[in-house]
Amino acid sequence: MPRRKKCRNLQGPPGCNSFKPKGIPGKFLKKVIISLDEYESIRLADYDNLDHEGAAVKLGVSRSVFTRLVDTARKKVAVALIEGCELSIEGGEYHFQKKYFRCMQCYRISETGIDNNDLTDCPYCGSYNMHNLNTDFGLKGQCRRHGY
Numbered sequence: 001m002p003r004r005k006k007c008r009n010l011q012g013p014p015g016c017n018s019f020k021p022k023g024i025p026g027k028f029l030k031k032v033i034i035s036l037d038e039y040e041s042i043r044l045a046d047y048d049n050l051d052h053e054g055a056a057v058k059l060g061v062s063r064s065v066f067t068r069l070v071d072t073a074r075k076k077v078a079v080a081l082i083e084g085c086e087l088s089i090e091g092g093e094y095h096f097q098k099k100y101f102r103c104m105q106c107y108r109i110s111e112t113g114i115d116n117n118d119l120t121d122c123p124y125c126g127s128y129n130m131h132n133l134n135t136d137f138g139l140k141g142q143c144r145r146h147g148y
């Protein structure tokens with residue numbers, strides 16, 4: 001039996017879970033899926049400009065695993081960009097450090113500690129229409145090993 005992949009530490013969920021070319025219905029588009037750990041590798045290497053050594057530590061994987069992840073992620077993003085595909089972010093082995101909520105009234109994102117109760121009202125506008133972003137990406141935002 002293959003060894004179970006270690007779940008990876010994510011700083012936070014993407015601002016949205018899907019990108020698609022404007023004006024073309026989804027049913028006509030090829031879909032490219034990147035996992036959340038692949039997404040996080042792009043954040044660490046290309047957005048935060050960390051070297052692979054430091055990024056691997058942050059993600060909780062070895063350097064060689066990190067390099068493979070970020071290469072795969074970049075390739076998938078390139079395919080989506082060049083071929084005009086829908087790019088969807090979902091699945092993977094991961095757990096979040098915090099809980100993230102988007103207010104469906106003012107669309108701001110708020111966070112709480114992972115062990116805290118869910119946010120029921122928006123700290124900015126007071127709306128009670130809060131959406132848990134951790135549940136948007138497959139596995140319901142939960143790491144099976146850590147239980148959240």
Ligand SMILES: [Zn+2]
Pocket residue numbers: 103104105106107108122123124125126127
């Ligand atoms: Zn709000």
